[in-house]
Amino acid sequence: MSDVIEVIKQSYKIENILEQFIGIDLSNVRKKNKSYNICCPFHQDNHPSFTVWEETNYWKCWAGCGGGDQINLVAKALNLKNHEAIKLLNNQLNLKKTQVEYMKSGVEELLRDKELIKKFNDRIRETFSNLIALRVKTKKQIQEVMEAEDLESEYVINLHHLVPKLEGWLESLESENYAVQYHTLLDIQNFFKKGLNSWIKTK
Ligand SMILES: [Zn+2]
Missing domain, CATH: 1.10.1200 (Non-ribosomal Peptide Synthetase Peptidyl Carrier Protein; Chain A)
Structure with missing residues (x-):
């Protein structure tokens, strides 16, 4: 299981998780000290209290909603247990792998x-x-x-x-x-x- 977690953590950027599962696009948000400060999607937030660190792929709500890695963020966003979030992300990765394999075989066919x-x-x-x-x-x-x-x-x-x-x-x-x-x-x-x-x- 720990291998799967490692693969997931290396395959997903926290920004992409945020966009795909919560619908927040960080590309227009100004970056400060390699982190983004935005309003927390998990509580009524008027002052940005949610920080995302792109290098460590970590997130934290300073008002108490929690924090963690990519898996914890998916679990929080979809109200899943961590092991369910892992399963979901792993399935998604496998689907992508299949698509890549398919593309490769298409190229081989062409060659x-x-x-x-x-x-x-x-x-x-x-x-x-x-x-x-x-x-x-x-x-x-x-x-x-x-x-x-x-x-x-x-x-x-x-x-x-x-x-x-x-x-x-x-x-x-x-x-x-x-x-x-x-x-x-x-x-x-x-x-x-x-x-x-x-x-x-x-x-
Ligand atoms: Zn919060």
């Missing part, structure tokens, strides 16, 4: 996505430069076979058809649209079933 996006972009770049290489190679082959082979042969016709296909793919890969790029990659993969790299090497 994972970023990693995916990076991989995808690398893949696009690699495919793009492979297609450029293939286009150079295809044009060279066309030059070579034009002299040696029958211009009506299926091989020559296929080579001729490949160039505009390559041009179209290159253009689509340059698109900033992930969906277009993705479907182009699928299209390319489908065309070069064994993979673009192996096609460049073997043909």
Whole structure:
């Protein structure tokens, strides 16, 4: 239990307890000697008799309402026993922790996505430069076979058809649209079933 009390005391500032549980905002109150003097919220008070020390997180009513730490203040404000105030503050802290964890996992999710996006972009770049290489190679082959082979042969016709296909793919890969790029990659993969790299090497 003492660990829980320690955690609560370190997690809550007395000013925040005052604001959250009593509705008193100290930000407009002048500070004197590292303390605030305000009218006591617990008795009819015309002269400020309630002091709050921000460094030690202590409070005291000089007219006899009491004094203490953050836990005592919550207990006094909500008319709770100290152990009930501890339970309330601890539950609130746990809820905050859960929210922080949730936020963290959200960021991790995002980072994972970023990693995916990076991989995808690398893949696009690699495919793009492979297609450029293939286009150079295809044009060279066309030059070579034009002299040696029958211009009506299926091989020559296929080579001729490949160039505009390559041009179209290159253009689509340059698109900033992930969906277009993705479907182009699928299209390319489908065309070069064994993979673009192996096609460049073997043909
Ligand atoms: Zn008082």
